[in-house]
Amino acid sequence: MVGNGLPVQLELTPGQANDAPMAELLLDTLPPGADVIADKGYDADWIRDMIEDRDCRPHIPPRSNRYDGIGYSKRLYKKRNLIERFFGKLKQFRHIATRYDRNPLNYLAMAKLASARLWLRHYESAA
16 A cells, blocks of 8 residues: 555565455555555455445556446546556665565565655655
């Protein structure tokens, strides 16, 4: 999860795994009334239902094989660029980009440390 281009929660999945199964873990901490912006990989009825059950609004474009014409806000979906830019900033940390750690817990710890540095850098420049 990313708020204003900065990480709020990070979870790690195997490289060959789909991201959608982690959605349940990430969506557990959603505040009511939030806008959830995700790509087509998260276009599943159970994910949309989970978001709506938490009184939030999903902004997920439908996959090309979906026939029921689910709508989403294209204006809000453009903010997904913040998520992609966050991953670009995260890859600026060489330790994360080259994946020196073999242990997933160590790698996740480094990703969280890098995320904390991004938060600090944001508040440092805003002050």
